[in-house]
Amino acid sequence: xxxxDRALRRVQMSGFAALETALFLNSHPDDENALxxxxxxxxxxERAVLEYEAKYGPLTHRGQMDNKSWDWVKTAWxxxxx
Amino acid sequence: xxxxxxxxxxxVKIKNPNAGLAKIIxxxxxxxxxELGASLRYLNQxxxxxxxxxxxxxTDIGTEELGHMEMVAAIVYQLTRxxxxxxxxxxxxxxxxxxxxxxxxxxxxxxxPYSAAQMQVKGDVITDLHEDLAAEQKARVTYDNILRLSDxxxxxxxxxxxxxxxxxxxxxxxxxxxxAQDNFPEKTNFYVFNPxxxxxxx
Numbered sequence: 001x002x003x004x005d006r007a008l009r010r011v012q013m014s015g016f017a018a019l020e021t022a023l024f025l026n027s028h029p030d031d032e033n034a035l036x037x038x039x040x041x042x043x044x045x046e047r048a049v050l051e052y053e054a055k056y057g058p059l060t061h062r063g064q065m066d067n068k069s070w071d072w073v074k075t076a077w078x079x080x081x082x
Numbered sequence: 083x084x085x086x087x088x089x090x091x092x093x094v095k096i097k098n099p100n101a102g103l104a105k106i107i108x109x110x111x112x113x114x115x116x117e118l119g120a121s122l123r124y125l126n127q128x129x130x131x132x133x134x135x136x137x138x139x140x141t142d143i144g145t146e147e148l149g150h151m152e153m154v155a156a157i158v159y160q161l162t163r164x165x166x167x168x169x170x171x172x173x174x175x176x177x178x179x180x181x182x183x184x185x186x187x188x189x190x191x192x193x194x195p196y197s198a199a200q201m202q203v204k205g206d207v208i209t210d211l212h213e214d215l216a217a218e219q220k221a222r223v224t225y226d227n228i229l230r231l232s233d234x235x236x237x238x239x240x241x242x243x244x245x246x247x248x249x250x251x252x253x254x255x256x257x258x259x260x261x262a263q264d265n266f267p268e269k270t271n272f273y274v275f276n277p278x279x280x281x282x283x284x
Contacts, residue, residue, distance in 0.1 A: 015083075061142075073138035078083075079129060 007052045011059065014045035084145070091149040092243040096160040096236040101175035103232055104161035105191065108178070110154040110228070110244070112188025112196035115220035117154055121147035123201040123217060130205040132277035133265060136258045140214075143251050150244055155186045157240055207278045211259045215252055222248035 001009070018041035025034050053063040057075035064071060110116045124144030131137045162175070162184040170179050177193060188196035201217070204210050225245035232238055268274050 073135040075134075077128075077134060077137050077141075 004056050007048070007056065010048040011045065011052050014041050014048050017041040018045050087149075090153050090156060091146070092153060092240060094153055094156040094160060094240045096157060096234070096240075098234060098236070099163045099165055099169075100161050100173075100234060100237075101165050101169055102173035103234060103237060104158045105173065105175050105178060106231060107154060107161070107228060107237070107241075108158050108187075108189060109191035110221070110224060111151055111158065111186065113190035113192075113194075113224070114200040115217065115224045116188070116190070116196070117147050117151035117221075118188050118196055119198075119201045120144075120217055120221060121151060122198065123203065124214065126203050127210045127214070130203070130207075130210070130278040132207055133261055135261055136207070136211075139254055139258045143254065146247070146251075150247065153240060153244065157237060158186055159184075161237070205278050206276050207262045208259070208272060210278075211255055211262060214255045215259070218248045218252040218255060222252070 018038060021034055021038040021041060025031065025038060028034055049059060049063065053059055053065060057071040058064045061072060112118050121144050124140040124147065128137050128140040128144070131140060165175070165184070170176050178187075178189075181187070190196075202210075202213055204213070222245055225241050225248065228241050229238055229245070232241070262277070263272065266272055266275065266277065
């Protein structure tokens with residue numbers, strides 16, 4: 001697995017864990033353990049997203065870092081195989 | 083992957099319920115030129131587009147259309163608050179009410195349920211972008227017709243915003259078509275080659 005793929009995997013894993021916890025919290029909105037779990041994965045995800053975007057380009061419009069070129073339409077779309 | 087934003091793209095605040103208006107405006111949720119169809123059309127056409135800029139255009143406009151579907155649904159929701167049975171019968175909303183009460187069901191004003199048969203994904207860049215240009219104009223006319231039928235300023239304010247977005251999207255799709263044509267390998271005859279399919283052979 002390339003360094004880029006590993007960086008993306010960290011984004012996907014932490015993002016999925018945060019989402020999974022959010023679904024549980026929808027039916028258990030006052031569960032403190034679940035809230036702590038959500039916050040942990042949210043922070044991990046925020047860091048993983050910043051690391052990925054700094055090296056490999058934006059995951060959302062707001063991940064645009066370069067102020068000379070709109071990388072959103074220059075990097076690969078997620079279904080492209082190299 | 084998508085995430086949800088807990089906000090409407092543009093505010094919808096309708097003071098007066100009006101079942102008769104709801105009955106026609108529902109068509110922009112699930113009708114032939116509605117926002118659901120627009121979104122599904124663009125988000126599925128993306129995969130066969132031969133240029134990343136055009137994929138970006140379809141991704142972002144297809145996503146915005148989901149936000150527009152939410153706005154139209156919010157208009158219908160607010161127009162059908164606190165209705166009396168008498169208002170439901172007099173406005174002709176009874177045919178919708180019997181099947182869906184005041185829930186939001188994606189259908190045309192005629193009652194025809196949302197159907198993907200009303201749109202196309204041809205897998206050909208010129209064909210799909212021309213369909214998208216036409217779709218934006220058809221939705222613009224639908225909003226113009228709603229403005230002819232409605233004299234509620236709260237409804238019209240939100241509908242005018244949606245109408246304006248159709249015009250901007252039309253412009254952007256026109257630019258996407260120019261990008262596609264500028265990149266065709268054969269400049270004098272676009273039809274000898276479908277870059278959505280034939281590019282592997284270049």
